[in-house]
Amino acid sequence: FSKTGCAADTLAGDYLKGASIRQEYLETAILWAASAEGKTIEAYMAQHQNDPSAVILWNYFRSVIDWVQAIFPKKRKEMKGLPWGLFYNVHGKRTDLDPKKLELEIQRLMGDEDVTKKSGIYEYLLTGEEKKLSIRTFDxxxxxxxxxxxxxxxxxxxxxxxxxxxxxxxxxxxxxxxxxxxxxxxxxxxxxxxxxx
Known part of the structure; x- marks a missing residue:
């Protein structure tokens, strides 16, 4: 998680903000994993501080990224920095998410000039919450x-x-x-x- 060109950077650099060298990828992975267990980062760290390796965290992190790539296979710059682990924790077991249908809707929303927050499209498609799109208001x-x-x-x-x-x-x-x-x-x-x- 913590070196330039590390496995986390290679696997998920297009989805994460920050820099692996400053341990921001590791921090993000821990935040997501802690959330999955309903814990604070501190509680998660306390529970896992004596683990001999980070295999459990790495496997969870890979599951998140594998899910993102399966559900939203076309990479876009708007995907970078979204809370993918938090989305995965809530929506990862859903069977109604059709990547082809989602991609058609993403294309439509990307082209809609009333959608002012394009990065919100992904959360909108998962939750149906229109406010995530920041629909343009009347001047x-x-x-x-x-x-x-x-x-x-x-x-x-x-x-x-x-x-x-x-x-x-x-x-x-x-x-x-x-x-x-x-x-x-x-x-x-x-x-x-x-x-x-």
Whole structure:
């Protein structure tokens, strides 16, 4: 784990941030393994400090990287530095992850200009949490135009609000193909926007 060109660097250098020579790869592997056992790094280290070798840690680390390479076989720069071990701990036993389908979805999301955090695509595909993608929000100009067009009223409750009391929202949600364009912008009061989910 700790030398330039070491096995961890060769195997997983495209997936890890940091430098093997500064033991950052080792630290990452220990963090992931500790998490898999539901322990802090300190507790994990205390339990394994007298182990004659790091074979258990190495085997776990290899399992993580093997899983990543099997599920997401096409390497991209956006994969570097993601918490792959933590993803593996939660999703490693799933049988519904089809690499071909995932790759098609990755390609689609990489090309979607509303997805502003491309590295979040992988976690989104594993969890379904849209917030991981940081979907582009409406700029102030588009929000103000929608506010004026609506006559300062929330289209859900019909009440009148100050601009600062309203949120720009997609009429057709991004998840259903809606884009972050002026035509797809509506202003909702905070309460209605929160209720909408």
């Amino acid at each position: 102030r100009r588009d929000a103000l135009a929608a506010y004026e067009k609506q006559g300062h009223k929330c289209p859900i409750c019909g009440e009148t609000f100050e601009f600062e009391q309203m949120h720009a929202d997609h009429i057709t949600p991004w998840s259903k193909g809606g884009k972050t364009t002026p035509e797809n912008c509506q202003m909702l009061c905070r309460d209605c926007n929160l209720k909408k989910g």
